[in-house]
Amino acid sequence: MELLAAPFDPLQSLATWQARLRIGSPPIGGAAEAHFIGRVRPVASDGAPLEALEIEHYPGMTEGRIAAITQALAHLHDVAAVLVRHRIGRLKPDEPIVLVAVVADRRGPALRCCQEVLESLKHEAPFWKREWVNGCGHWVAGNTPL
Amino acid sequence: MGLSWGNPMTSGELRVRLFAGLREEAGWQERSLAHQSGMTAVAVWTLLNLGGTAPPATVRVAINHEFAALDTPLANGDEVAFLPPISGG
Numbered sequence: 001m002e003l004l005a006a007p008f009d010p011l012q013s014l015a016t017w018q019a020r021l022r023i024g025s026p027p028i029g030g031a032a033e034a035h036f037i038g039r040v041r042p043v044a045s046d047g048a049p050l051e052a053l054e055i056e057h058y059p060g061m062t063e064g065r066i067a068a069i070t071q072a073l074a075h076l077h078d079v080a081a082v083l084v085r086h087r088i089g090r091l092k093p094d095e096p097i098v099l100v101a102v103v104a105d106r107r108g109p110a111l112r113c114c115q116e117v118l119e120s121l122k123h124e125a126p127f128w129k130r131e132w133v134n135g136c137g138h139w140v141a142g143n144t145p146l
Numbered sequence: 147m148g149l150s151w152g153n154p155m156t157s158g159e160l161r162v163r164l165f166a167g168l169r170e171e172a173g174w175q176e177r178s179l180a181h182q183s184g185m186t187a188v189a190v191w192t193l194l195n196l197g198g199t200a201p202p203a204t205v206r207v208a209i210n211h212e213f214a215a216l217d218t219p220l221a222n223g224d225e226v227a228f229l230p231p232i233s234g235g
Contacts, residue, residue, distance in 0.1 A: 055234075056165060058163075058227060060211050061211035061212075061227070064211050086234070097235070098235050121235040122235035123232060124232070125232065126229055127233060127234030128165060128167075128231075128233060129233045129234075139166050139230070142231050143235070
């Protein structure tokens with residue numbers, strides 16, 4: 001789990017994580033992997049062109065909640081490994097916000113765990129988004145529909 | 147009951163934190179508050195004049211980085227945070 005204050009390349013992060021798992025002792029692997037990459041939408045919730053998205057978090061609690069979420073869901077779905085990388089700070093449209101990856105023995109647990117981790121991040125990890133349009137910021141009061 | 151702004155925590159105090167829209171509405175992000183036996187997050191909200199007699203239903207409370215019920219008794223040294231609607235991921 002990592003919170004990132006600067007832009008990141010999710011595919012490079014994924015490749016680095018996969019390589020680390022392979023060289024672990026013992027190596028961690030599985031026949032199924034599920035990945036999710038979330039990016040900043042180009043428009044604000046009112047449809048106006050988005051200038052930037054700011055993400056605030058609660059230092060300490062956010063990391064603790066993400067660790068608890070990933071551990072609980074990895075155990076529940078019996079998956080081999082879970083990766084979460086999440087941006088904080090000011091992001092431009094189309095920049096990656098979040099990467100979730102899960103390694104498991106079968107596609108069902110991998111896909112279910114990946115989706116549940118993502119939904120838990122949206123609702124149970126203390127992040128707040130502020131949309132910036134024409135120099136004005138507006139706090140987002142919730143999440144987009146699934 | 148004493149309030150202070152930005153002072154180091156001492157024994158017998160609570161640290162209160164606000165985030166995002168709540169922080170901007172209140173105009174502050176962190177305060178220290180003298181702890182009294184039986185004090186709850188609702189009492190802290192009211193004492194600090196954060197609006198009404200209790201947080202709106204959309205506001206969640208965290209005590210020492212864990213979600214908690216509004217009526218959980220607070221202890222000396224606790225960190226209480228009021229969290230507006232979360233929007234991660």
